[in-house]
Amino acid sequence: MSEPRPTDTSSLLARLEGVTATELVLSGRRQLSPSLIEVVLSGEVKDLAGQPGNDLMLAVPVVGGDGSFRRRYTMRSVDPERGELVLWIDSTAGGPGSRWAAGAPLGSTIEALGPRGKVVLDQLADWHLFIGDTSFLSAAYAMAGAIEPPGQALFVFELEDPADEITPALDESIGVTALFIGRSGRAGDDPAGLLAGLGALELPEDEGAVYVGGELRVVAAIKSALKERGIADSAIQAKPYWRLGVANQAHGEPDKS
Ligand SMILES: Cc1cc2nc3c(=O)[nH]c(=O)nc-3n(C[C@H](O)[C@H](O)[C@H](O)COP(=O)(O)OP(=O)(O)OC[C@H]3O[C@@H](n4cnc5c(N)ncnc54)[C@H](O)[C@@H]3O)c2cc1C
Structure with a gap:
């Protein structure tokens, strides 16, 4: 056998x-x-x-x-x-x-x-920031839908096609800020668009939680930028979903070698 x-x-x-x-x-x-x-x-x-x-x-x-x-x-x-x-x-x-x-x-x-999966909503956070690409929209909107009022949801997403913009539909009592950035010909592993979006975003006060998903190098760059901005490592949940030019492995994870 x-x-x-x-x-x-x-x-x-x-x-x-x-x-x-x-x-x-x-x-x-x-x-x-x-x-x-x-x-x-x-x-x-x-x-x-x-x-x-x-x-x-x-x-x-x-x-x-x-x-x-x-x-x-x-x-x-x-x-x-x-x-x-x-x-x-x-x-x-x-x-x-x-x-x-x-x-x-x-x-x-x-x-x-x-x-x-281990990336789930931190119910103790006052605000929640979701950063990623189209592949992370499902996760972001599923988690955002579980935010208890009067929480705040912030979205920074980079889209290959502007028509991929799907507006988050959340409870009226949840404050929503959504920033959609077109990829404009940048490579899928170029974090410049999301970094610019993050840089332009004013973060609320109180305790926040950040969730990041998308291309491997982009996720790493966003995580570094968040830490530089003073967000604690423990408040960031980051998950690479795919890697440019490399198929995910047979168990479904991107190749991190
Ligand atoms: C925990 C986890 C959750 C995930 N959840 C979702 C989800 O909800 N929705 C979703 O769409 N994906 C999600 N993904 C990604 C998904 O599992 C696959 O990696 C993706 O769909 C590509 O699979 P594939 O077999 O088509 O391509 P692969 O065989 O993996 O790759 C083929 C080629 O396509 C490129 N590629 C892969 N993904 C993308 C992309 N998004 N944009 C551009 N090029 C790409 C690769 O670099 C490679 O060159 C998740 C991944 C993980 C690890």
Whole structure:
């Protein structure tokens, strides 16, 4: 018998505490904006839900693959009663994850492992700043939706296409500041746009929490800039989602070497 691989379901379940594997049905898809595809998955979603900001590891198909290849997507919303969850997937990458999101037949099934991820809302913070690119919108809006009134949500996002601007719809009692910056031809690993946006942003007083997601080098540059601005390391949750020019690894994480 062959040895289990690290991305086999049994290996993942053995080492990831609190995670379950569930077969879900692709029940809906719509083009939300030029880059973002909204995908609806149906089934027993209750145990996958976790907290806003958590993600799923999907066994996306690859030609000649063995079914153990993973891509991670943050849950935009989960409705256990309807047995549905929603993902927002940036389809511009063109790898196995994007191809699945754009082309898998409705009614097909996919294995989802979850809940995964450590970036969740800090309920003790007075204000929350979300910084990233289109791939981080799902996580940002899911977490922002969990802010208790009278909290404050700030968004600084860089978009490849200005038409990807999706206005956050939050409770009226939440103060919202949203800054969308066009990429204007800059490379995906160039942090200049988001750094300029962050520089232009006046941060509220009191205790804040910052959440960063997107390209590996951009996430690192934003984290450094936040620290230079006096934000404590403990108040920053930063997660690289992808790396320019390098496909994510079979377990779904960008290559950090
Ligand atoms: C914890 C976690 C949560 C995530 N949540 C989400 C989410 O909610 N929504 C979402 O869209 N993605 C999310 N991602 C990223 C996602 O998992 C994939 O990396 C992404 O969809 C690309 O996968 P792929 O198979 O299409 O491309 P890959 O095979 O990984 O890469 C193919 C090529 O595309 C490039 N590329 C990858 N991503 C992008 C991008 N966004 N823009 C431009 N070029 C890119 C790569 O540099 C590479 O050259 C998350 C990642 C992690 C680690």
